[in-house]
Amino acid sequence: MDATTTRGATPPQQIADPAGTVLAGHGLTKTYGPTVALAGVDLAVRRGESVAVMGTSGSGKTTLLHCLAGILTPDSGSVALYDDGGAVAVHARSAGGRAELRRSRYGFVFQQGLLLPELTAAENVALPLMLGGVDRREAQAQAVRWLEWLGLAGMTDRRPSQLSGGQQQRVAVARAQVVGPPVVFADEPTGALDSATSEETMSALLAATTGRGGTLVLVTHDESVAARCHRVVRLHDGQIVHDATTGEVAR
Numbered sequence: 302m303d304a305t306t307t308r309g310a311t312p313p314q315q316i317a318d319p320a321g322t323v324l325a326g327h328g329l330t331k332t333y334g335p336t337v338a339l340a341g342v343d344l345a346v347r348r349g350e351s352v353a354v355m356g357t358s359g360s361g362k363t364t365l366l367h368c369l370a371g372i373l374t375p376d377s378g379s380v381a382l383y384d385d386g387g388a389v390a391v392h393a394r395s396a397g398g399r400a401e402l403r404r405s406r407y408g409f410v411f412q413q414g415l416l417l418p419e420l421t422a423a424e425n426v427a428l429p430l431m432l433g434g435v436d437r438r439e440a441q442a443q444a445v446r447w448l449e450w451l452g453l454a455g456m457t458d459r460r461p462s463q464l465s466g467g468q469q470q471r472v473a474v475a476r477a478q479v480v481g482p483p484v485v486f487a488d489e490p491t492g493a494l495d496s497a498t499s500e501e502t503m504s505a506l507l508a509a510t511t512g513r514g515g516t517l518v519l520v521t522h523d524e525s526v527a528a529r530c531h532r533v534v535r536l537h538d539g540q541i542v543h544d545a546t547t548g549e550v551a552r
Contacts, residue, residue: 321347321348321383322345322346322347322348322383323346323347323348323382323383323384323483323484323516324345324346324369324380324381324382324383324484324516324518325344325345325346325380325381325383326342326343326344326345326365326368326369326375326378326379326380327343327378327379327380327381328341328342328343328377328378328379329341329342329343329344329365329368329375329377329378329379329380330342330375330376330377330378331361331364331368331373331375331376331539332376336359337538337539338361338364338539339361339364339365339368339375339378339539340361340538340539340540341378341540342361342365342378342536342539342540342541343541344365344369344534344541344544346484346516346518347516348483348514348515348516349511349514349515349516350511350516350517350531350532351507351510351511351516351517351518351519351529351530351531351532352517352518352519352530352531352532352533352534353519353520353521353526353527353530353532353533353534354366354518354519354520354521354534354535354536355520355521355522355524355527355533355534355535355536356535356536356537357537360536360537360538360539361536361538361539361540362520362536363488363520364539365536366486366488366518366520368380368392369391369486369518370403370407370409370486371391371392371394371399371400371402371403371407372399372403374392374399375392378392379392379393380392382402382406382483382484384406384483389402389406404429404432404433404480405433405480405482406480406482406483406484407482407484407485407486408476408477408478408480408482408484408485408486409477409485409486409487409488410470410473410474410477410485410486410487410488410490410506411473411487411488411489411490412488412489412490412492412493413493415473416461416469416472416473416476417461418460418461418462419460420460421457421458421459421460422444422448422453422456422457422458422459422460422461422464422472422475423441423444423445423448423457423458424441424444425444425461425472425476426443426444426447426448426472426475426476426479427440427441427443427444427479428440428476429476429479429480430443430444430479430480433480443479444457444475444479445457447475447478447479448471448472448475451471451474451475451505451509452471452505453468453471453472453475456468465498466493466494466498467494467498467501467502470490470491470494470498470502470505471502471505473490474502474505474506474509475509477509478509478510478515482515483515483516484515484516484517484518485506485509485510485515485516485517485518486517486518486519487506487517487518487519487520488519488520489520489521489522490502490503490506490519490521491503491521491523491526492521492522492523496525499523499525499526503526503529506519507529507530511531517530527547528547529547530547531546531547532544532545532546532547533545533546533547
């Protein structure tokens, strides 16, 4: 499935794609007891870019994603989100402030989807909008629009247990996009899928993020998934040891 060519529609909520950095971490450190997860990482991500973060287990890739996303605060260093309203110091926000940022300015896709089992697909997608104060009817309408664009027309009233793994991940992609975030984070979004479904899910994820001028930061172990991103960053022992476009990686 290639969502950019098979949906017959343009994605909702287009985001402008000015040149420049949208997200930057500088001098990020994080330790867990004697274990060093991040050892002074610098990473800048540009608008409209997809970045795959790779490394062996324990290399620090998930910790880096969580610091950039405001799930964790680094022990030292800074994280800045450059949005239309100016720079936001993510690392300096309170726990409540970071939670609000994650709800309104970031989107998330996890390996298992993490959908609420008692809600329908449309209700799962509409939930972030409703938490932000959007009327239920309008939130549902926007949710249905995203689900239909992602190939789930006729499935909006199904609960997660009534959907395949790939369909559940497309619901998760819709939920991540519905508030129009400038940055989407994905943590092993294809890790629980077979190869064909993985390919379909990546097509949907890329079309819904960079395909509309947004930015994707993705953690993966899968080289084929990473190869579809603009750029691959590799970590080892909490440090970036390689950072290149996929063309450079291929060579």
